Amino acid sequence: MAANFLHGVETIEVEKGARPIRTVKSAVIGLIGTAPTGAVNTPTIVLSDRQAAQFGGQLSGFSVPQALDAIFDQGAGTVVVINVLDPTKHKTAVPSELVALTGDIGKTEKPAWVAEAVIKNEAGTTTYVLDVDYTSNSLSGEIRRKAGGAIDANGKVKVSYEYADPSKVTAADVIGQVNNAGKRTGMQALLDTYNAMGFFAKILIAPGFCTLNSVASELIVLAGKLRGVTLLDAPIGTTYEQVISGRGPTGNINFNTSSGRAVLCYPHLKVYDTATDSERLEPYSQRLAGVMCAKDTEKGYWWSPSNTEIKGIVGVERELSAMINDPQSEVNLLNEVGITTLFNTFGTGIRTWGNRSAAWPSVTHPKNFINVRRTADILHESVEYSMLQFIDMPINNALIDSITESVNAFIRVMVGRGALLDGKCTYDRNKNPPTEIALGHLVFDIDFMPPTPAERMTFESFINIDLIKQLGQ
Template sequence: MPANFLHGVETIEIDRGPRPIRTVKTAVVGLVGTAPSGPVNTPTIVLSAKDAAQFGDITDPSSAGHTIPQALDAIFDHGAGTVIVVNVFDPSIHTVTGESGKTPIAASHIIGTVTAGGARTGLKALEDTYNLFGFNAKLLIAPGYATLTSVTTELIALAGKLRAMAIIDAPAGITVQQAINGRGPSGAINFNTSSERAILCYPHLKVYDPRTNAERLEPMSARLAGLICATDVERGYWWSPSNQEFKGVVGAERPITARVNDPQSEANLLNENGIVTVFNSFGTGYRAWGNRSAAWPSVSHPKNFINVRRTADVLHESVEYAMLQFIDRPINDALIDDIKGSVNAFIRTLIGRGALIDGACTYDPAKNPPTELALGHLTFDISFMPPTPAERISFESFIDINLLATLGGGQ
């Protein structure tokens, strides 16, 4: 019944039909560390090397001992990505050089806290970025500090909250055996996790340092983050970063034996234990090598593939954000059809891009009994499958003597 009396004509606009769903950003790095300058404990968007200058120049002696300038250089060497920087270094109270009377940066500064006034610092500041910028970081790094188990644990926990991947470095100076041992309870490093949100990296990489005109070691995490961003932009987030060449790398901390057909090579042994490493063979350059998160080998589900986990995140988060326009509308057949139509249109788009093999959103009345509908609760099913990477290619070879019959013009 009309809400008011009208003797005349009116037009009532009815919004029906599916709504477009916007894909969430994936090539976004959350970087926490120290810089000689720039905002302190304030999430700051950096889009280019020019923007990065506010946090210091790697050629400037004042950048020595700081992690953010090096990490930004590593990321932007790959030419793509958005970086949300959280600098925890306050020059008035902190030191990275042991300056007397000041506090050295510790794991607690990187992890951060919530102040009495409600302000977040360190890693915790990255929880504010959706409200600030409309997107979250999807690759979390803290180069130089992620080798600490306490920081590793917090990076993984935050990755779960943000539907991100935490890129974790092994400490410098360890052997291949120590890296593999670190996956178990008797290991002495920060690799004892089965999180599908963790990407474990070994070894450190060598890069040219213009400040010292010499090589220096740096954690792999920043280069891998930059490589993943570049892969997302150039090929798509459904591509694995494995077998993609690092930029700006002149060597590895220690040589890793790598042959594509040798299961006993060190690169393969590291991958077998859920560790991403570097592949360098004749004429290949230095490549990221490894498709799987730390969930492997504990979890055999395809979600242990880095690209499958990230593709699922994109689908889930994009759909969730798009549902805001449907929240609190009257539950009826039109609403159900609109939601299904919107999600299925998005899934078809992802299939067309190559991000999914197939998928569908359906409504099952058995999962939506009157008691749940009366509570305002709708349930939909989403089934989908991203493409898995061609990690292993096998050939079955046969020596067939019958082929000798073709000699001499035989048929």
């Protein structure tokens, strides 16, 4: 009853019943790496190849531009980029480099200057003037003489410059920390994205750096905090035998883990490099991340990323035997120990191959399937975020009913989409004694089952002589 007196009529709005639950984003990649340009240690959303241009071109040694190209080759995805290359710290000075011009153009050995270069004549006695004697492109390291300037065509100049040097980025830079200003750096900056953007990255990659045990272990920890998975590559040049032994304690690579948050990727892929007109190797993880985002967008996060053709590649680092009906083929033996690999045989193209995380074979629960793990994460996080509207309401039967009805309505939506086979949310009185309710604590049960992938099919064949009886009928 209202505390104040009223001689009249009033209306009180009562909120009860189910509330809609919004599905959290799944097709979001967290990319940690190095770029010649772009924001440093700041989460930056990239939605297309045009937006990717802010991090510079595909220069040798810089992982972010190459990874963005690999991801968007697959067709879809949201990428949150953390560029850990700080040009004020990760740089190298070239005090004097002799550059020969071909006609009007010359180029320094190293691109990505962090400041304008000083250009002198070959003897070093005359300093040329920018925009009078020459123009330059600090990203590519190109020098172009100007007509009427003091530089001769086909001449030589001495160039002093500093360039962004990705080789000086350390594992500590990639892992990050909370600095003196209270700002998170490196991969830790991904923890700030929900407050800033309304979502977390669900697929974490650090191409090139994830081969380091220190970085791989921290990626696994971060994936757990963000309810995501991390894709880890074997080091370039790893042999088939080394990658298998790497799953055990005697191995010397970063694959000795049983985390359900880790997806182990082998081998590297070959792509065509337009800058050098040749093939180069790139990590499998960045293409697989793009495949997962595209599959999430086109089919749904409950689909396995396996058995999907990879776009934009011309070959693989190491050929592996692949037969769909041969348990002794190399790709099958890799899958058997929890490694995601590539299937490439006659007329198939190069396809992703593997359904399970590094939890397999240690964990036989269905959550070792990548799609089951990710579906559970989406369900849990979507439900948790939607409960904000119920927090601090008075505990009564109406509140309990509203919560269970809301979650069950969401589960029905997931069942209708195919993300779940079935599920329900219930309130068990035995798990909610008066002492806990008096403390403001409620417990609900959620039972659910995502579909597992059709990883293995068996046909039982019989030669039935009784079928001979049909002859002559």
